[in-house]
Amino acid sequence: xxxxxxxxxxxxxxxxxxxxxxxxxxxxxxxxxxxxxxxxxxxxxxxxxxxxxxxxxxxxxxxxxxxxxxxxxxxxxxxxxxxxxxxxxxxxxxxxxxxxxxxxxxxxxxxxxxxxxxxxxxxxxxxxxxxxxxxxxxxxxxxxxxxxxxxxxxxxxxxxxxxxxxxxxxxxxxxxxxxxxxxxxxxxxxxxxxxxxxxxxxxxxxxx
Amino acid sequence: xxxxxxxxxxxxxxxxxxxxxxxxxxxxxxxxxxxxxxxxxxxxxxxxxxxxxxxxxxxxxxxxxxxxxxxxxxxxxxxxxxxxxxxxxxxxxxxxxxxxxxxxxxxxxxxxxxxxxxxxxxxxxxxxxxxxxxxxxxxxxxxxxxxxxxxxxxxxxxxxxxxxxxxxxxxxxxxxxxxxxxxxxxxxxxxxxxxxxxxxxxxxxxxxxxxxxxxxxxxxxxxxxxxxxxxxxxxxxxxxxxxxxxxxxxxxxxxxxxxxxxxxxxxxxxxxxxxxxxxxxxxxxxxxxxxxxxxxxxxxxxxxxxxxxxxxxxxxxxxxxxxxxxxxxxxxxxxxxxxxxxxxxxxxxxxxxxxxxxxxxxxxxxxxxxxxxxxxxxxxxxxxxxxxxxxxxxxxxxxxx
Numbered sequence: 001x002x003x004x005x006x007x008x009x010x011x012x013x014x015x016x017x018x019x020x021x022x023x024x025x026x027x028x029x030x031x032x033x034x035x036x037x038x039x040x041x042x043x044x045x046x047x048x049x050x051x052x053x054x055x056x057x058x059x060x061x062x063x064x065x066x067x068x069x070x071x072x073x074x075x076x077x078x079x080x081x082x083x084x085x086x087x088x089x090x091x092x093x094x095x096x097x098x099x100x101x102x103x104x105x106x107x108x109x110x111x112x113x114x115x116x117x118x119x120x121x122x123x124x125x126x127x128x129x130x131x132x133x134x135x136x137x138x139x140x141x142x143x144x145x146x147x148x149x150x151x152x153x154x155x156x157x158x159x160x161x162x163x164x165x166x167x168x169x170x171x172x173x174x175x176x177x178x179x180x181x182x183x184x185x186x187x188x189x190x191x192x193x194x195x196x197x198x199x200x201x202x203x204x205x206x207x208x
Numbered sequence: 209x210x211x212x213x214x215x216x217x218x219x220x221x222x223x224x225x226x227x228x229x230x231x232x233x234x235x236x237x238x239x240x241x242x243x244x245x246x247x248x249x250x251x252x253x254x255x256x257x258x259x260x261x262x263x264x265x266x267x268x269x270x271x272x273x274x275x276x277x278x279x280x281x282x283x284x285x286x287x288x289x290x291x292x293x294x295x296x297x298x299x300x301x302x303x304x305x306x307x308x309x310x311x312x313x314x315x316x317x318x319x320x321x322x323x324x325x326x327x328x329x330x331x332x333x334x335x336x337x338x339x340x341x342x343x344x345x346x347x348x349x350x351x352x353x354x355x356x357x358x359x360x361x362x363x364x365x366x367x368x369x370x371x372x373x374x375x376x377x378x379x380x381x382x383x384x385x386x387x388x389x390x391x392x393x394x395x396x397x398x399x400x401x402x403x404x405x406x407x408x409x410x411x412x413x414x415x416x417x418x419x420x421x422x423x424x425x426x427x428x429x430x431x432x433x434x435x436x437x438x439x440x441x442x443x444x445x446x447x448x449x450x451x452x453x454x455x456x457x458x459x460x461x462x463x464x465x466x467x468x469x470x471x472x473x474x475x476x477x478x479x480x481x482x483x484x485x486x487x488x489x490x491x492x493x494x495x496x497x498x499x500x501x502x503x504x505x506x507x508x509x510x511x512x513x514x515x516x517x518x519x520x521x522x523x524x525x526x527x528x529x530x531x532x533x534x535x536x537x538x539x540x541x542x543x544x545x546x547x548x549x550x551x552x553x554x555x556x557x558x559x560x561x562x563x564x565x566x567x568x569x570x571x572x573x574x575x576x577x578x579x580x581x582x583x584x585x586x587x588x589x590x591x592x593x594x595x596x597x598x599x600x601x602x603x604x605x606x607x608x609x
Binding site for chain 2: 041042045048050051070071074075077078079081083085087089091092093094098101102103104105106107108111148160
């Protein structure tokens with residue numbers, strides 16, 4: 001699913017990331033661990049094709065990312081990757097349903113209300129579809145963000161510090177939900193975190 | 209969901225900014241549309257009323273006043289001229305058609321015009337009802353006069369001296385309405401037509417018994433107000449006005465020249481309004497720019513997230529341009545509506561005061577230009593913000609928050 005070799009990334013002269021070799025198989029669930037500033041976010045952005053690495057080869061879902069550019073890369077990302085961000089960044093002026101529909105629209109996928117309802121329902125926020133994000137609790141917003149990441153059935157779900165700012169119970173729930181949703185859609189899951197509370201959740205771990 | 213609904217949804221979430229841009233644009237567009245309608249319709253109307261009239265001949269005074277009174281029946285006449293001069297003029301070899309008119313009275317502030325049948329024919333007026341006048345003290349009403357005063361054939365009325373909004377004393381003799389004209393869209397619609405003899409008769413009453421000598425004296429003293437002249441050949445333009453103006457009691461005014469002069473005087477005001485409207489439209493463009501640009505900082509995550517969901521940079525560019533287009537379309541639509549509504553209100557007000565009719569229920573091709581330019585200003589204003597959205601560095605933006 002993911003094959004990384006000789007990866008290095010620098011911002012200016014400062015090295016942000018070095019990862020000689022990493023392999024992830026289809027359907028696996030990984031934690032990427034390390035303190036702040038160790039390059040977790042950079043790695044996730046490289047896997048999503050949002051940043052071009054300074055060195056090395058990255059293959060995701062059988063695709064050499066460096067061979068894609070511009071519109072092709074955007075289209076590939078839309079069809080392959082689902083991202084959950086630490087600050088959830090739901091679009092404020094759109095309802096929950098429209099936040100998911102936005103994901104379908106931007107991915108040029110069919111705008112499918114049944115699938116949106118199904119996805120929201122599986123995350124327990126089916127009743128909130130007409131609400132604005134600001135009307136939801138933090139936990140509900142988390143679930144909507146996860147729903148938005150998986151609504152297009154991505155092959156790879158990336159989550160960047162999804163448990164920061166959450167209490168213990170909520171943190172555990174979010175990781176469980178991510179894991180559950182990835183399994184439901186047959187997606188591979190990579191969670192970047194420095195949160196000690198979730199360390200034991202997955203067997204596969206990458207220390208940066 | 210598409211680009212338009214996405215743009216509209218964002219604008220709905222910021223009603224105040226959206227309203228400001230839309231209203232500024234609408235005011236600018238409305239001002240220009242109103243000007244187009246009013247000036248355009250006035251020009252058309254003035255051209256139609258003056259068609260086929262090459263020269264207005266009347267008493268000495270202001271040539272513009274002579275034209276306004278003689279053709280458009282808007283101003284008071286400069287005075288009267290002897291009938292003999294008018295008759296002499298009609299024999300001039302440069303003149304193809306000479307239509308003498310006797311003015312001075314009005315009925316319910318509609319002007320009574322003493323004229324021959326050829327005057328109505330000149331404007332292509334046809335009878336809708338009744339017949340044309342044959343004897344003195346018979347009158348034919350223009351379409352608008354009949355409709356506004358609710359008068360039918362067979363009614364009688366008395367003319368009042370003077371032609372302003374406050375008419376003078378009523379004359380003794382009563383006119384009988386024998387016919388009503390169909391609508392022509394020209395000045396005839398707002399006139400009461402009668403024979404020249406009627407006008408003379410009304411003003412010559414109370415003169416007691418008349419013998420032949422009296423009648424002869426009367427005949428010599430008879431006057432008309434203006435003569436509308438059509439040239440026999442273009443050559444006439446070179447000589448006839450000078451020839452007439454050299455006669456002590458006569459003055460010739462060229463409608464073409466005088467209307468051009470009138471519009472050049474009024475034109476200063478029109479240009480000022482036009483400039484004002486342009487400033488409004490530019491201000492609207494600036495407001496679109498500020499609204500979109502200042503929101504970029506706040507929206508940078510929203511835009512970055514859209515990129516993570518698969519939006520291309522071009523999509524973000526299109527999104528902001530789309531927002532500007534939605535704003536501009538709203539502004540233009542509202543402006544067109546407002547402009548036409550204002551023209552209708554102005555038209556209703558003018559109609560009551562019997563000036564030139566203005567209607568808001570008419571479209572002018574120039575409005576398309578105005579709409580296009582306003583739309584263009586909105587879109588151009590969005591280019592810089594849209595370019596910045598295009599350049600959003602997703603990774604760096606997301607790494608910050």
